Amino acid sequence: MPGPVFQPADLLTLGPGLALIIGAILVLIPDLWARRRGAVSAPLALLFAVATLALVVGIWVRSDPGAAPTAFGGSFVLDRFALFFDVVFLISAILAMGISLHLLPQDDAQTGEYYALILFATAGMMFMTSGLDLLVIWLGLELMTLSSYVLCGYLRTSRRSSEAALKYFLLGAFSTGILLYGMSLIYGATGSTYLPAIRGALDAGTAGGGLFSLGVVLLIAGFGFKVAAVPFHQWAPDVYEGAPTGITAFISTAGKAAALAAMLRIFAVGLWGSQVAAVWVPLVVVLAAASMILGNVTALLQTNVKRMLAYSSIGHVGYILMGLVAVGSQLTGSGARAMAGRGDDLFRFGVASILIYALVYTFTNVGAFAVVAALRGRALAGENVEDFAGLAHRRPLLALAMLVFLLSLAGIPATAGFIGKWYLFGAVIRADMAWLAVIGVVMSVVSAYYYLRVVVAMYMRPAPEGEEQAPVSSVLTATVAMAMGFILLIGVFPQPFLDLASQGAAHLRLPSWLG
Amino acid sequence: MPLIFYMLALVAVVSALMVVTRPNAVHSAMWLVLTFFAVAGLYILQGAEYIAAVQVLVYAGGIMVLFLFVIMLVNLEQVDGFVRSRMRLSGAVVLAGLMLVSVGAAFRLAGVTQVVPLPDGGLPGSLAGPGEPSLAAGNLEVVGTILLTSYLLPFELVSVVLLVAVVGAIVLARREA
Structure with a gap:
C-alpha cells in the first residue's frame, strides 16, 4: 500500500462508517440505567441509522461526479458506488429495526445491544464496500459477520435461534478461512493487498501461475458462502428460518449486497485482466446458473414461508451473479466480441443492473419478512403458508402489501422487481450470453408458482375460525408501508433510480485513484 | 551463541x-x-x-x-x-519420520547445511523496500511502524471487531436478570 498515511481529514472521508460505530457505542450506554431495557436505546439506534442515511444522501448530493475522496493512503474510498450501497445497507438496517421493534417486545428480549450490533454490522458493510485494500475489505466482512452470528442466536431461549447461530458461526468461520487463504495467495502472487497494485502486477505480467489462480478460486468459494450461492448454500435455509425475523431480513438483503459489492470491487478493480477473468468468469457462470435452478426448484417444496424465502433468496443471488458475469464477460470471449468498439458501456450497464437489483431486492425481501412478522401471534409463529389463509378477509391491507412483495419477487411488471430483473437479464443478453438469461426467465416462472401459492392462500382460502388477531404496531405498519411504497414507486417511475445506479456504477473504477 | x-x-x-x-x-x-x-x-x-x-x-x-x-x-x-496399540504407535513413528525427512530435505534444497550465528543486528534488510526502515533496526520496530502508518485503518478496524466480539460474548453468555 502506498503512502503516508494519516491526515485528520481522512476521518471526514470515513464519515458514515465512523458515525455508525460511534452511534453503536452510544446505543450501548442507556441500558445501564434505563428503567426498561431498550426503551431508550432502541429508538436511539433507529435515530442514528436515519441520521446516517441523511448524511450519506447529503454526501452524495455534494459529491463530485468525476472524482472521489480517498483516505488512509488510498485504502478507503468514498465514491458514489460505495455511497449507493451504503444507502441500501442503511435502508435494510432501518427496516430490519422496524421489524425488530415490533417483534422483540413480544419475546421480552428488547435490549440495546441488539440494535447496537445491527449498527456495527452496517458499519462493517460500509468498510467492505469502500475498501480498496483486501485487508480493509476482510475486516469489514468480519465486523459484519461477527455481529450477524450474535444476532442470529440472539433469542437464547429458542432452540431454533441457537441452532441457527451455531450453524452460521461454524460455516461462516470456515468460509472466512477459505476467503482469507485465497486473499493471502493473491497477496503472495502479486506482492500487494492494495487492489490497484494487484491490477498493476497483473498488467505488468508479474503475477499469475497456479497458486494465484487457486487464490482466485478460493476467493470465489469464500464469497460464494457469504452470498449463499449454490453449492455453498446449505447453511442459509436453517439460519434464515431460525434467526429472529428482523435479522433474517437484514442478512438476506444487506449482508448479501455487501458481499456482492466487495466481489465487484475486488474483481472489477483488482482482478481485472483477461487471463484472470478466464478463471473467475466461468466459475461465476456456474454459481449463477446453479443458484437460479436449485434455489427456485427447492423453494417449490417448502411449506414454511421463511424457509421458502430463504431458498428464493438463493435463486435471487443467482440472478444478481448474472450481472457479475455480464461485467466480467467483457474480458472473455463472448462479451469481448459483443463489446468491440463500445468501450465501457457493458461494464457500466452490468454494474448498474446489480446496484438497482440490490436496492429493489432489499425493499422487497425485507417487506415480505415484515409481513411474516406481522402475522406472528401468541399461539402462532405465522410462518407457514396455511397461516396466510384468508388474510385478505382478515387484514386486507396487509394481504395487499404481501401481494405486492410477492409479485415484485416474481418480477411482475409495474413492480420494482420487474425493473431489476429486466436490467439484469438485459445485461447478460448484451454480453451475448442469452442462454443464461433464458435460465433466469424460466426460473422466474417457476418462482411465480410458489409465490402465488401464498397469494392463493391469502385470497382464495377461508380464514380459520377463532383465529387470534395479533395487533400490528404502528412501527411495523410504517415499515411495510415504506417498503411497499418504494416498490411501487421504482416499478412505475424507475428512471431516477436507474440514473442514480448508473452514476454509482460509473464510480466503481474512477481514473482519479485507479492510476 | x-x-x-x-x-x-x-x-x-x-x-x-x-x-x-x-x-x-x-x-x-x-x-x-x-x-x-x-x-x-x-x-x-x-x-x-x-x-x-x-x-x-x-x-x-x-x-x-x-x-x-x-x-x-x-x-x-x-x-x-485410549488404546496404545502397536499399529497406532508405528503409524505415528512413520509420520514423524516422514516429517523429519521432508524438513531435512527442505533445508538441503534451501542450501542450509549448518547453524551459523547471525550477523550483529539481525538479518540484512532484504525485505524492506526503499524508504522503509531497514530490518536491521529490529523487525518488531518495522512491524510496529508499518502497522501504525500504512496499515493504520485495518489496525483501528481490528479494535472495533474486538469490541463487537466482547459485546457479542456478553450478549450470548449473560444470565437473564
Whole structure:
C-alpha cells in the first residue's frame, strides 16, 4: 500500500462508517440505567441509522461526479458506488429495526445491544464496500459477520435461534478461512493487498501461475458462502428460518449486497485482466446458473414461508451473479466480441443492473419478512403458508402489501422487481450470453408458482375460525408501508433510480485513484 | 551463541516428547507451554523478535487457554479409553519420520547445511523496500511502524471487531436478570 498515511481529514472521508460505530457505542450506554431495557436505546439506534442515511444522501448530493475522496493512503474510498450501497445497507438496517421493534417486545428480549450490533454490522458493510485494500475489505466482512452470528442466536431461549447461530458461526468461520487463504495467495502472487497494485502486477505480467489462480478460486468459494450461492448454500435455509425475523431480513438483503459489492470491487478493480477473468468468469457462470435452478426448484417444496424465502433468496443471488458475469464477460470471449468498439458501456450497464437489483431486492425481501412478522401471534409463529389463509378477509391491507412483495419477487411488471430483473437479464443478453438469461426467465416462472401459492392462500382460502388477531404496531405498519411504497414507486417511475445506479456504477473504477 | 541454541533446542525437543508421552492431557498441555517458550527463544536467536512475541502471545497465551478449556469441558484429564496399540504407535513413528525427512530435505534444497550465528543486528534488510526502515533496526520496530502508518485503518478496524466480539460474548453468555 502506498503512502503516508494519516491526515485528520481522512476521518471526514470515513464519515458514515465512523458515525455508525460511534452511534453503536452510544446505543450501548442507556441500558445501564434505563428503567426498561431498550426503551431508550432502541429508538436511539433507529435515530442514528436515519441520521446516517441523511448524511450519506447529503454526501452524495455534494459529491463530485468525476472524482472521489480517498483516505488512509488510498485504502478507503468514498465514491458514489460505495455511497449507493451504503444507502441500501442503511435502508435494510432501518427496516430490519422496524421489524425488530415490533417483534422483540413480544419475546421480552428488547435490549440495546441488539440494535447496537445491527449498527456495527452496517458499519462493517460500509468498510467492505469502500475498501480498496483486501485487508480493509476482510475486516469489514468480519465486523459484519461477527455481529450477524450474535444476532442470529440472539433469542437464547429458542432452540431454533441457537441452532441457527451455531450453524452460521461454524460455516461462516470456515468460509472466512477459505476467503482469507485465497486473499493471502493473491497477496503472495502479486506482492500487494492494495487492489490497484494487484491490477498493476497483473498488467505488468508479474503475477499469475497456479497458486494465484487457486487464490482466485478460493476467493470465489469464500464469497460464494457469504452470498449463499449454490453449492455453498446449505447453511442459509436453517439460519434464515431460525434467526429472529428482523435479522433474517437484514442478512438476506444487506449482508448479501455487501458481499456482492466487495466481489465487484475486488474483481472489477483488482482482478481485472483477461487471463484472470478466464478463471473467475466461468466459475461465476456456474454459481449463477446453479443458484437460479436449485434455489427456485427447492423453494417449490417448502411449506414454511421463511424457509421458502430463504431458498428464493438463493435463486435471487443467482440472478444478481448474472450481472457479475455480464461485467466480467467483457474480458472473455463472448462479451469481448459483443463489446468491440463500445468501450465501457457493458461494464457500466452490468454494474448498474446489480446496484438497482440490490436496492429493489432489499425493499422487497425485507417487506415480505415484515409481513411474516406481522402475522406472528401468541399461539402462532405465522410462518407457514396455511397461516396466510384468508388474510385478505382478515387484514386486507396487509394481504395487499404481501401481494405486492410477492409479485415484485416474481418480477411482475409495474413492480420494482420487474425493473431489476429486466436490467439484469438485459445485461447478460448484451454480453451475448442469452442462454443464461433464458435460465433466469424460466426460473422466474417457476418462482411465480410458489409465490402465488401464498397469494392463493391469502385470497382464495377461508380464514380459520377463532383465529387470534395479533395487533400490528404502528412501527411495523410504517415499515411495510415504506417498503411497499418504494416498490411501487421504482416499478412505475424507475428512471431516477436507474440514473442514480448508473452514476454509482460509473464510480466503481474512477481514473482519479485507479492510476 | 551456539550453546544457547543447543540448550533451547534440547528443552524444545524434550518437552515436545513429554507432550506426546504424558497420559494426563493437562500435563501434556503444560509441557506444550514449555515447548512454545523454547521455540520462541529460538526465534529470538534468529532475530525474529516479532514472531517470538506473537508465538508467546498467541500460542502460549491464547491457543493454550483454548486447549485447556476444551480439555476441561470434555473432561479429558485421564484418558482411559485410549488404546496404545502397536499399529497406532508405528503409524505415528512413520509420520514423524516422514516429517523429519521432508524438513531435512527442505533445508538441503534451501542450501542450509549448518547453524551459523547471525550477523550483529539481525538479518540484512532484504525485505524492506526503499524508504522503509531497514530490518536491521529490529523487525518488531518495522512491524510496529508499518502497522501504525500504512496499515493504520485495518489496525483501528481490528479494535472495533474486538469490541463487537466482547459485546457479542456478553450478549450470548449473560444470565437473564
